[in-house]
Amino acid sequence: MAVKYRVIIAGCGGMSNAWIDYALNRSDVEMVALVDIKLEFAKVMADKKGLSCRLFDNIEEAIKETGANLVFDVTVPASHYNIATASMELGCDVFGEKPLAETMEQCNGIVALSDLTGRSHAVMQNRRFDPRIRSLQELIRSGTIGRPGYMGAEFFLGPHFGGFRDMMDSPLLLDMAIHTFDAARMIIGADPVSVYCQEFNPPGSWYKGNASAICIFEMSDGSIFCYQGSWCAEGVPTSWEASWRISGEKGTAIWDGIGAPYAEVISEGDQTGKFTREHTRVEGGVIDLQRTFHQGCLDELFLSLEENRPAETDCRDNRFSMAMVLGALESTKTGRKINIEKFIKTPNSQFQHSSSFSN
Structure with missing residues (x-):
């Protein structure tokens, strides 16, 4: 099968192993770059996986110099919004680790940019x-x-x-x-x-x-x-x-x-x-999935690109799961019930809420 997806891995910590191993087993994927703010982490991962692709500490530079069209975002949550927006603006589709982003405002921003650019953004919800x-x-x-x-x-x-x-x-x-x-x-x-x-x-x-x-x-x-x-x-x-x-x-x-x-x-x-x-x-009936958890979710993400449709865990859907997390945090902070529809539409600054997701 001819190479169709020129993939960049952004974030070379332990979580990236499963993503890289999956990509290496697809004949339609070429790994064109590893990106990490600590370049030595990218070098260690490249050596570990036997990769000869280019190494960068900047996602924009990596995309421009390699002609990538798909980014795997396996960075820490604080970087998800910047990686997603930079990648889509430069013409790449994005598969990202959870969470979609750190705030509801950022989640909505990713959805809006996906709509504007026509680029796909989907989240790893392996369960x-x-x-x-x-x-x-x-x-x-x-x-x-x-x-x-x-x-x-x-x-x-x-x-x-x-x-x-x-x-x-x-x-x-x-x-x-x-x-x-x-x-x-x-x-x-x-x-x-x-x-x-x-x-x-x-x-x-x-x-x-x-x-x-x-x-x-x-x-x-x-x-x-x-x-x-x-x-x-x-x-x-x-x-x-x-x-x-x-x-x-x-x-x-x-x-x-x-x-x-x-x-x-x-x-x-x-x-x-x-x-x-x-x-x-x-x-309950027996459900036959060819592959499960991470591999099953990645299969669905690639299939959605092939079929030109939103993935099951597309950002537009996933933001409702994020609203459950962020709305719950707002509720515990304020001591009141939170209207999710209003919470999704209201800039987080008006809720005076900030989160601190970590990986």
């Missing part, structure tokens, strides 16, 4: 490409439990990372919750309308900032999504994918984040007069 999550989504989409009214996700783990996360103001919401929030939108097929959030740091926490949070989201389908999470919960951990309960008109769907999802629905037949109805278990 969407988990067959078990797809199976849970299908249980809901197929109407197995009827119209959903409540969705809950519990996320309780006690990872001792050390390093920057221990010093973040909001380590759970800023660094991890985006995965669960994005999955919730995908599973139920709805977007956030409002959020009320309370962050706290419970006894025994080894984090400087708030490592626990409870969020209540109103969703566009009329349902309520409740997120309960902690990154300093010792004992009886949930899965990294969270533990889910979705209740609807006809029954409830369950996924523990480990095995396969299932539902219990009202059994057929006359149950008149019964105090509690009988229920029938429905197993």
Whole structure:
């Protein structure tokens, strides 16, 4: 297959390994440059992967000198907006690590520039490409439990990372919750309308900032999504994918984040007069994905370019997941419920909000 994509990797830290390995296995991709503000990091990565491509410490220079048409943005979140806008302005499509950007204003700016330039920008949300999550989504989409009214996700783990996360103001919401929030939108097929959030740091926490949070989201389908999470919960951990309960008109769907999802629905037949109805278990279907997680998401990103359509994790869609994170942070800061539509449209300076995402 002829080379179609001239790819630059921006950001040569540990996260870039998976992206580079994927690109090297595509016959339609040529790696034309590695970019890092610390040029020695790019050199180390080039040596590690046996690459002979050019090395730069500036994305604009790299694009202009190599004729690249696609940028993999694996930089720290604080750089995402600048990398994305510079790349699209110079004619490149962009695949970026999460988060889309640090503020709602920047997220909207990326979307606006994608519209203006016609360039694609999509985000790595690898957990969407988990067959078990797809199976849970299908249980809901197929109407197995009827119209959903409540969705809950519990996320309780006690990872001792050390390093920057221990010093973040909001380590759970800023660094991890985006995965669960994005999955919730995908599973139920709805977007956030409002959020009320309370962050706290419970006894025994080894984090400087708030490592626990409870969020209540109103969703566009009329349902309520409740997120309960902690990154300093010792004992009886949930899965990294969270533990889910979705209740609807006809029954409830369950996924523990480990095995396969299932539902219990009202059994057929006359149950008149019964105090509690009988229920029938429905197993979630087996979803066959050729490749999963990072590779599955990257496959979708390239397929979207081939088919000239927005990717599933296109920036226009992903900003609603980001609005859940940033709206929750605004709510915990102000102590009030946040209207997501207004929050998305209002410049962040009016909310007096600033975030500090880190990788």
